[in-house]
Amino acid sequence: MAEEKKGRAVATKTAASIPKFVRGNLAATLKAKEEGKKVAYAYIADGQDEIMRAMDIVPAWGESFAGVCAAKRDAEKYLQKAESDNFSRSLCTYATCTIGFDMVREELGGGAVPDAPWGGMGRPDMILGSAQLLCDPRFKWPQATQHYLRDVPVFVGSMYYPPFDPKMDHHEQEKFYVKYATEELRECVKFCEKHTGKKMDWDRLAQIVELSDRTWDLFIDTYELRKAFPTPMDTGDAMNTMVPLTFNLGTQEAYDFYKQLYDELQQKIANGEGVADPEKYRLIWAAGLPSWFALGDFQYFNSKGAVFPVEVTYRGCEKIERLELPKTNDPLEHIAWRWVRYWTHWYDKARKRPGSLPKVERIIEYIEEYKCDGVVFHSAFSCRSWHAGIIHQAETLKKVYREIPILILEGDIVDISSYNEADTHNRIDAFIEAVDSYKKRMN
Amino acid sequence: MINYFAGVDIGSTMTKVVIYGEGIRAMIIGPTGPEHRKLANKVMEEALIQAHLKFEDLSYIIATGYGRINVPFADRQVTEITCHAKGLHSLLPTVKTVVDIGGQDSKGIKIKDGRVVSFVMNDKCAAGTGRFIEIMADSLGVPLNDMGRLSLTADKPAMISSTCTVFAEHEVTNQLSGGETLPNLVAGIHESVATRVASLVKKLNIEPDVAITGGGAKNIGLVKALEKKLGCPVLIPPEPLITGALGAAILAKEIFEKYTKEGQVPERSKSGLQEAKFFD
Amino acid sequence: MAELRDEKGLAKAERYYTDYGVRARELKAEGKKIIGYISALCPVEVLTAAGVVPFRLKGNVNEAITKGDAYMETIVCPFVRSVFDSAIKGKFNFIDGMVLPHQCDSLDRTSDVWRDYLNLPYFHFLNAPHVTDDPSIEFMKELLKLFIKTLEEYTGKKITDEDLKQAIAKHNENRRLMRGLYELRKVNPPLISGVEMIKVLIAAMGLPVDESNKLITEVIDEVKARAIPSNGLKKRIMIIGDQIDSVDIMDAIEGAGAYLVMDDISVGSKMYWQDIDTDKEPLQAIAERYLRKLKIPTNFVDTGGTYEDNLNARFGHMRRYIEEFKVDGAILFIYKYCDPYGFEVPAIKSYIESAGVPVLYLEDEYSTSTIARMKTRIEAFLEMMA
Amino acid sequence: MAFFLGIDVGSGYTKAVVCEDTSLRSYSIIPSGGDYRKAALESSENALKKINISMSDISNTIATGYGAAIVDFARQTLSDISCHAIGINYLFPSVRTVIDIGAQYSRAIHLDSEGRIVNFIMNEKCAGGSGKFLQVTARILQMDIKDLGRLSLTSEKPVEFTTACAVFAESEAVSRISEGALPADIVAGIHKAMSSKIIVLATRVGLVPDYAVTGGGAKDIGLVRAIEKELKTNTFVAQEPQITAALGAAIFASSR
Ligand SMILES: Nc1ncnc2c1ncn2[C@@H]1O[C@H](COP(=O)(O)OP(=O)(O)O)[C@@H](O)[C@H]1O
Ligand SMILES: Nc1ncnc2c1ncn2[C@@H]1O[C@H](COP(=O)(O)OP(=O)(O)O)[C@@H](O)[C@H]1O
Ligand code: SF4
Ligand code: SF4
Ligand code: SF4
Numbered sequence A: 001m002a003e004e005k006k007g008r009a010v011a012t013k014t015a016a017s018i019p020k021f022v023r024g025n026l027a028a029t030l031k032a033k034e035e036g037k038k039v040a041y042a043y044i045a046d047g048q049d050e051i052m053r054a055m056d057i058v059p060a061w062g063e064s065f066a067g068v069c070a071a072k073r074d075a076e077k078y079l080q081k082a083e084s085d086n087f088s089r090s091l092c093t094y095a096t097c098t099i100g101f102d103m104v105r106e107e108l109g110g111g112a113v114p115d116a117p118w119g120g121m122g123r124p125d126m127i128l129g130s131a132q133l134l135c136d137p138r139f140k141w142p143q144a145t146q147h148y149l150r151d152v153p154v155f156v157g158s159m160y161y162p163p164f165d166p167k168m169d170h171h172e173q174e175k176f177y178v179k180y181a182t183e184e185l186r187e188c189v190k191f192c193e194k195h196t197g198k199k200m201d202w203d204r205l206a207q208i209v210e211l212s213d214r215t216w217d218l219f220i221d222t223y224e225l226r227k228a229f230p231t232p233m234d235t236g237d238a239m240n241t242m243v244p245l246t247f248n249l250g251t252q253e254a255y256d257f258y259k260q261l262y263d264e265l266q267q268k269i270a271n272g273e274g275v276a277d278p279e280k281y282r283l284i285w286a287a288g289l290p291s292w293f294a295l296g297d298f299q300y301f302n303s304k305g306a307v308f309p310v311e312v313t314y315r316g317c318e319k320i321e322r323l324e325l326p327k328t329n330d331p332l333e334h335i336a337w338r339w340v341r342y343w344t345h346w347y348d349k350a351r352k353r354p355g356s357l358p359k360v361e362r363i364i365e366y367i368e369e370y371k372c373d374g375v376v377f378h379s380a381f382s383c384r385s386w387h388a389g390i391i392h393q394a395e396t397l398k399k400v401y402r403e404i405p406i407l408i409l410e411g412d413i414v415d416i417s418s419y420n421e422a423d424t425h426n427r428i429d430a431f432i433e434a435v436d437s438y439k440k441r442m443n
Numbered sequence B: 001m002i003n004y005f006a007g008v009d010i011g012s013t014m015t016k017v018v019i020y021g022e023g024i025r026a027m028i029i030g031p032t033g034p035e036h037r038k039l040a041n042k043v044m045e046e047a048l049i050q051a052h053l054k055f056e057d058l059s060y061i062i063a064t065g066y067g068r069i070n071v072p073f074a075d076r077q078v079t080e081i082t083c084h085a086k087g088l089h090s091l092l093p094t095v096k097t098v099v100d101i102g103g104q105d106s107k108g109i110k111i112k113d114g115r116v117v118s119f120v121m122n123d124k125c126a127a128g129t130g131r132f133i134e135i136m137a138d139s140l141g142v143p144l145n146d147m148g149r150l151s152l153t154a155d156k157p158a159m160i161s162s163t164c165t166v167f168a169e170h171e172v173t174n175q176l177s178g179g180e181t182l183p184n185l186v187a188g189i190h191e192s193v194a195t196r197v198a199s200l201v202k203k204l205n206i207e208p209d210v211a212i213t214g215g216g217a218k219n220i221g222l223v224k225a226l227e228k229k230l231g232c233p234v235l236i237p238p239e240p241l242i243t244g245a246l247g248a249a250i251l252a253k254e255i256f257e258k259y260t261k262e263g264q265v266p267e268r269s270k271s272g273l274q275e276a277k278f279f280d
Numbered sequence C: 001m002a003e004l005r006d007e008k009g010l011a012k013a014e015r016y017y018t019d020y021g022v023r024a025r026e027l028k029a030e031g032k033k034i035i036g037y038i039s040a041l042c043p044v045e046v047l048t049a050a051g052v053v054p055f056r057l058k059g060n061v062n063e064a065i066t067k068g069d070a071y072m073e074t075i076v077c078p079f080v081r082s083v084f085d086s087a088i089k090g091k092f093n094f095i096d097g098m099v100l101p102h103q104c105d106s107l108d109r110t111s112d113v114w115r116d117y118l119n120l121p122y123f124h125f126l127n128a129p130h131v132t133d134d135p136s137i138e139f140m141k142e143l144l145k146l147f148i149k150t151l152e153e154y155t156g157k158k159i160t161d162e163d164l165k166q167a168i169a170k171h172n173e174n175r176r177l178m179r180g181l182y183e184l185r186k187v188n189p190p191l192i193s194g195v196e197m198i199k200v201l202i203a204a205m206g207l208p209v210d211e212s213n214k215l216i217t218e219v220i221d222e223v224k225a226r227a228i229p230s231n232g233l234k235k236r237i238m239i240i241g242d243q244i245d246s247v248d249i250m251d252a253i254e255g256a257g258a259y260l261v262m263d264d265i266s267v268g269s270k271m272y273w274q275d276i277d278t279d280k281e282p283l284q285a286i287a288e289r290y291l292r293k294l295k296i297p298t299n300f301v302d303t304g305g306t307y308e309d310n311l312n313a314r315f316g317h318m319r320r321y322i323e324e325f326k327v328d329g330a331i332l333f334i335y336k337y338c339d340p341y342g343f344e345v346p347a348i349k350s351y352i353e354s355a356g357v358p359v360l361y362l363e364d365e366y367s368t369s370t371i372a373r374m375k376t377r378i379e380a381f382l383e384m385m386a
Numbered sequence D: 001m002a003f004f005l006g007i008d009v010g011s012g013y014t015k016a017v018v019c020e021d022t023s024l025r026s027y028s029i030i031p032s033g034g035d036y037r038k039a040a041l042e043s044s045e046n047a048l049k050k051i052n053i054s055m056s057d058i059s060n061t062i063a064t065g066y067g068a069a070i071v072d073f074a075r076q077t078l079s080d081i082s083c084h085a086i087g088i089n090y091l092f093p094s095v096r097t098v099i100d101i102g103a104q105y106s107r108a109i110h111l112d113s114e115g116r117i118v119n120f121i122m123n124e125k126c127a128g129g130s131g132k133f134l135q136v137t138a139r140i141l142q143m144d145i146k147d148l149g150r151l152s153l154t155s156e157k158p159v160e161f162t163t164a165c166a167v168f169a170e171s172e173a174v175s176r177i178s179e180g181a182l183p184a185d186i187v188a189g190i191h192k193a194m195s196s197k198i199i200v201l202a203t204r205v206g207l208v209p210d211y212a213v214t215g216g217g218a219k220d221i222g223l224v225r226a227i228e229k230e231l232k233t234n235t236f237v238a239q240e241p242q243i244t245a246a247l248g249a250a251i252f253a254s255s256r
Helices: A014-031 A049-054 A062-071 A074-082 A093-107 A137-146 A171-196 A202-227 A235-241 A244-248 A252-271 A296-303 A331-344 A347-352 A358-370 A390-400 A421-442 B036-051 B078-093 B130-140 B144-151 B166-179 B181-199 B220-230 B240-261 C008-016 C022-029 C042-051 C078-088 C111-118 C134-155 C161-183 C194-205 C207-225 C249-254 C283-294 C307-324 C345-353 C368-385 D036-050 D080-091 D132-140 D145-153 D168-178 D183-205 D222-233 D239-254
Strands: A040-041 A057-061 A126-131 A154-158 A281-287 A306-311 A374-380 A406-411 B004-010 B014-022 B023-031 B058-064 B097-101 B106-112 B115-121 B210-213 C034-037 C052-058 C096-103 C122-128 C235-241 C258-266 C331-333 C359-364 D002-011 D012-019 D023-033 D059-063 D097-101 D106-113 D116-120 D211-212
Touching: A014 A057, A014 A062, A014 A235, A014 A244, A014 A252, A014 B220, A040 A171, A049 A057, A049 A171, A049 A281, A057 A062, A062 A093, A062 C034, A093 A137, A126 A137, A126 A171, A137 A154, A137 A244, A137 C307, A137 C345, A137 D222, A154 A171, A154 C052, A154 C134, A171 B144, A171 C134, A202 A358, A235 A244, A235 A296, A235 C258, A244 A252, A244 C134, A281 A358, A281 A390, A281 A421, A296 A421, A296 D059, A296 D145, A306 A358, A306 C307, A306 D080, A347 A358, A347 D183, A358 A390, A374 A390, A374 A421, A374 C008, A374 C078, A390 A406, A390 C111, A406 A421, A406 B106, A421 B210, A421 D116, B004 B036, B004 B078, B004 B240, B014 B240, B023 B036, B023 B240, B023 C235, B058 B078, B058 B240, B078 B097, B078 B106, B078 B210, B078 B240, B078 C368, B097 B181, B097 D097, B106 D023, B115 B181, B115 C368, B130 B144, B130 B166, B130 B181, B144 B181, B144 B220, B166 B181, B166 D036, B210 B220, C008 C022, C008 C194, C008 C207, C008 D080, C022 C034, C022 C052, C034 C042, C042 C134, C042 C161, C052 C134, C052 D097, C078 C111, C096 C111, C122 C134, C122 D222, C134 C249, C161 C194, C161 C207, C161 C283, C194 C249, C194 C258, C194 C283, C235 C249, C235 C307, C249 C258, C249 C368, C258 C307, C307 D132, C331 C345, C331 C368, C345 C359, C359 C368, D002 D080, D002 D239, D012 D239, D023 D239, D059 D239, D080 D097, D080 D106, D080 D116, D080 D211, D080 D239, D097 D183, D106 D183, D116 D183, D132 D145, D132 D168, D132 D183, D145 D183, D145 D222, D168 D183, D211 D239
Parallel strands: A040 A057, A040 A126, A126 A154, A281 A306, A281 A374, A374 A406, B004 B058, B097 B210, C034 C052, C034 C096, C096 C122, C235 C258, C235 C331, C331 C359, D002 D059, D097 D211
Antiparallel strands: B004 B014, B014 B023, B097 B106, B106 B115, D002 D012, D012 D023, D097 D106, D106 D116
8 A cells, every 4th residue: 555655846955855854853763772862752842842852852753753654655554553453543643643653563572663664763761742732632642652552651741821712811821821831841851850860951951942942033034935926935845844843843953954944945036936837826724734645735736826825834933022921041931931922922913803813813914914815724634633623713714804715625634545636636726716716806 | 853943134235034954944135125024024935935844833033134123023133243253153163253244334243152252333334335336336337246257357456536435436437438447447446345344344453264244255356355455365155145144043043942951932023924014 | 380390300300301401491581590511521519609500511412413514623523513513503592601621622622613603691611731730730720710700700799718618518419419329220230220310410410409419319219219120130231431411322222131330421420429528628629629530531640650550540440330330341432533532442441351341332423323333233242242 | 699618527417508609598418427528529519409500610618517627629627616606697696605516516605796706615525415315315216306306395294314325325215215204205304414414515605695506406496495494595596507507617618
């Protein structure tokens, strides 16, 4: 079944170096043993990146590995393996794919798995989960993994942000949310100290946090270059270029990567180089993880003259100054504030527009700033976290903003079994026609 | 004196009756009509004729299958899962995993010493069932009987991307007009069903020997495709359609004998073989 | 309704079950505020202390989800979709407000949908944590304070510590009584059937706590008066899952020839097994009960010890039920698209099986449309155990 | 004076429409079968023959629908969503929501006052609730599909269907019949089940009146009434609703 689909040809040179990053991350988990380092199963956007980096813990990202399996169209064997022990197909397929892989690796004695995509992941020494945001699998998945890796200790921390309520001021609440998140991060440090036998070097942590802040800023500066006409890079590439921010936060490599990307985009803008020729329609990818096995669909959009100068997905950061973070000398408290504000800094805006939602405000702002003519959502059936509530976002957008064309594609992140290319292309065709008539109407 | 027992399997597509004395005395297979009860009578009558017996000669009758509650003359109802396991075990005692592909559902059953230890059933979707193949055969104009043979001559099974039976039907006819060969399409159809069935039964930790029963086992192309997907050889009982009915009959015998051993008489159904009335 | 006034115990429960919400509607007419809630994670004590009527929302397994699907994705668990569908169709038009605790993604990610489309005068999303360590308890207390504040603003009435203590006492009494009723399932055959039991459970969750206490007391008296039956021959089954709140599946189990003697479901024992400590400060005690004592898969438990220890901490109560209620087989019934329960299936299954009790795992819709297939599986399971 | 041809190759039926400038002159509907190209040719020829013209008289041809890509004699293809929009706007300019019930797909399209698409939505991976149900029902009841609608209107107690699968609806209907359910109640039950699925789509594009029902399903008066009941308002249905997209294609052809 491992019929390898040709990955999407990336538009930028810098994005072409991403496979190296991903391979490097996987290889690091396999090499860690030799280097005397500990490997931790980790989950993105849990706020624990810098802690791991500061303690030389090598993160092993199931979300990345499962994405690789999906992109190589080689996930089915692991999904089936998990299913053979009664994990339902409706559960997060990042999780079930990775658990299936864990099961296979355990059967082989815990070492390397010969036919695993890109060598697979190394056996972890610990699992660092996180409860509440962003999703249930972030704490149920570690627990479920322990069923197969019984000796591996599990930590589950907790990172919360205040829920949006149009009638309630969230600023009051932020304080106790941050306090809680800080304490939970401290628990994480304690757990890591216990299982690595090392003490946290707090100065080093502070430096790494500072580096991440700069990476956040640089990332946004780089991505905002995409406002140019024609846009020098679209979401098809962004699904690759998100890797350093998402999986390598707190490393110099990540920072350098965006520096390089920044330079390249500037160059392309100077040359007037775009993604589609000519660029006829600008779309926003307004929510949803992509179907990793069908990234080629972005090219299909491009072939119709449609580009995505902006996406919400994997834009997991913001310019630090826009977050107005309170001063603190505690790097953990800083992470906590940064994390909470990342979510809540849209709230005041959303409250000002009756009936709106923070997620919708964000989409509106991007539509305006990146001059978009249409909105695409992807609804992946196995992940409720990002994909339940999309209908409501779309409805709200239409209600509080304007009747802009919206396409909701349905699929999955890893499970290819319900994907149909012809069908998807048909839908895209019809949507582009709708965008076309919208543009005519707006002029 | 020999005691005779009957098993009646009212499937979604086929109705099967087996009469069992010392060995199989009769087996009849007929299509399931909407009026289960009437049909059960008819098939039973035929079976009695074949066995040269009268209804009164039957000591105990078990009904199974999807329409099992619609057999008024049966003395007991037992699910097809138990009956398939029982029937199969009597025919192929080494089998530990049974795949049953019927008209409306597919199942995987694990057995140990002739008893069910675990099982899985498919969802309420026609994909991955015998019905899928029937519909495809119909729209390709290939007799169901020929599907298996035809697919064995395929050089490269066609890829059928729709799971939905309705969508797949169109996909198949399109591919046919697009020049895809009939054998490749039929093989593709079998692969599609085999993939679904395999992922269903893989939920049970498959242990050899593996056997296939139900109407799907009549289709050699499907069996081959399934072997490929499961990665192991699959045994086929001599008449796979009757496995459930046979299991029911054997179970009837066992129950009857258990009672008589304890000096008791099992309770029997009061309804004779008269035709049931529907629209009064 | 004069002719109904004499109705007692099971008959009353039957009516409250069949016409779910009938009593809440009457109370509403009397001027009471009715606050709907979802999940066993909602601290009903706080609602009682606020002087409003807590009313647990349920879906309708007999009705296809139609209207709700226009607002909510089908990747949300079918139970939540069904409740929302009922709500948007106006089946709960007597509720004044709603509390949605953060149990799982299906609830969390749809909280805006509930708030914006039902448009109730009162709506609160209780952002309960999943982790249960000390900082989490402190955090939960902050959330409870916020919850209380919103209720006070809504009702215009202060909630004092004394109010909370009284409410705690009443709900502890409610739990004690219900456990007493469960006791009557221990004999063989049980004095009360699983079908009757679920009706009582549903009826009870739609009543103010005092009325619920009275109802349970009546049922206990009625059931206790039944003749002690002769020795039962059927298998004794326990059902495990989240909100299984209709008789249909219970009926399917008992109809297939088994006794349903115990449950670990969120309208059943999960609600009634753990009391709130009365010797602690009320908020602390409430936080501890809902985070640490409540046995739901969204409360993360890790003992820091071995995996076996963790399993005992998570599922040990089920083994105790198996012993106390002499359970022969367990049915694990999980709704599709439910991550919290779904990820536990292998662990629960092997844990229970290692106690020598077979487990039937069913993953299905929240709908009677699949009941025939369920029955076949349940019957086969019983045949398997025979 | 010029002739324009619009061809809608649907998954169930192929429809050809000939317009003289922007007036409808003739049309033809034939089952698509397996060979879309053949169906497109045949239906076009049928339609041309009716008004005694030939392919060479056609100034422009636009193909649409599921099999549009195979129609090599068309100058251009346009998605059936757009064609429906054009067709409906031509027929009923006040319509803002189009509900199209085809053989496999149902969709809802929201139009602006100039008939341009604002948004659309269609059923995804499962044919549950599609026009296929009607075909299945007609076959089981051994009736002509044309007569389902009227029969349905006589029902007093529609059967509740428990399956959403277009394939198993057949066996469910069969067993309901054997339990004594009246054919009228079966059909009405199918209509009810379909309409509640369709309303979800319509709600999601916004429920803006006026409404039109198109596609082959719109020929079924029982289904249309069931939809109207859910919408609580009347809908526009063209005399021949099945050709809406083909008509739209022909009109579009005339504008090029
Ligand atoms: N001769 C045959 N060749 C191929 N397939 C067959 C044959 N006979 C029956 N089948 C298949 O078997 C199915 C019926 O199998 P059966 O086990 O009787 O199902 P059920 O018990 O649901 O009626 C039909 O759907 C058909 O696909
Ligand atoms: N005379 C009729 N009465 C009722 N329904 C009909 C009639 N003719 C066709 N249909 C329905 O219309 C469907 C086909 O509609 P159509 O719009 O042509 O679909 P498609 O474009 O997908 O081929 C059929 O599946 C059938 O359900
Ligand atoms: S956010 Fe979604 S995809 Fe990611 S781990 Fe959670 S459920 Fe899985
Ligand atoms: S069944 Fe699962 S997903 Fe649904 S409400 Fe309960 S915990 Fe949440
Ligand atoms: S996908 Fe197709 S076969 Fe499956 S339930 Fe839906 S209509 Fe039936």
